[in-house]
Amino acid sequence: xxxxxxxxxxxxxxxxxxxxxxxxxxxxxxxxxxxxxxxxxxxxxxxxxxxxxxxxxxxxxxxxxxxxxxxxxxxxxxxxxxxxxxxxxxxxxxxxxxxxxxxxxxxxxxxxxxxxxxxxxxxx
Numbered sequence: 847x848x849x850x851x852x853x854x855x856x857x858x859x860x861x862x863x864x865x866x867x868x869x870x871x872x873x874x875x876x877x878x879x880x881x882x883x884x885x886x887x888x889x890x891x892x893x894x895x896x897x898x899x900x901x902x903x904x905x906x907x908x909x910x911x912x913x914x915x916x917x918x919x920x921x922x923x924x925x926x927x928x929x930x931x932x933x934x935x936x937x938x939x940x941x942x943x944x945x946x947x948x949x950x951x952x953x954x955x956x957x958x959x960x961x962x963x964x965x966x967x968x969x970x
Contacts, residue, residue, distance in 0.1 A: 857959035859889040868915040875914035878969035879944035901956035909950040
């Protein structure tokens with residue numbers, strides 16, 4: 847008797863990041879030290895416990911010199927994760943470091959369902 851292992855469907859139907867962040871493989875261009883509103887939807891309000899422990903995070907990566915898409919950070923003042931029921935949008939405000947100027951980083955949004963979603967950034 848054989849046992850078939852099923853691949854579970856992620857609990858959250860993540861469909862990509864929303865503006866102003868451009869989805870990979872695009873490289874987002876932003877001024878270091880700015881706060882970036884990282885917006886996404888999960889198919890409705892799943893509560894504010896949707897992030898995995900120690901998420902989000904970022905890691906420095908090599909800059910490959912490809913064209914970049916500018917990110918309009920606007921006036922972002924709220925920090926942390928919020929949910930807007932009117933737009934069905936989660937927003938995590940990512941506060942970047944001025945010391946990152948001239949570097950590239952990959953932003954990792956790991957959700958509590960075990961999925962990891964990335965966006966690439968080049969800092970000026």
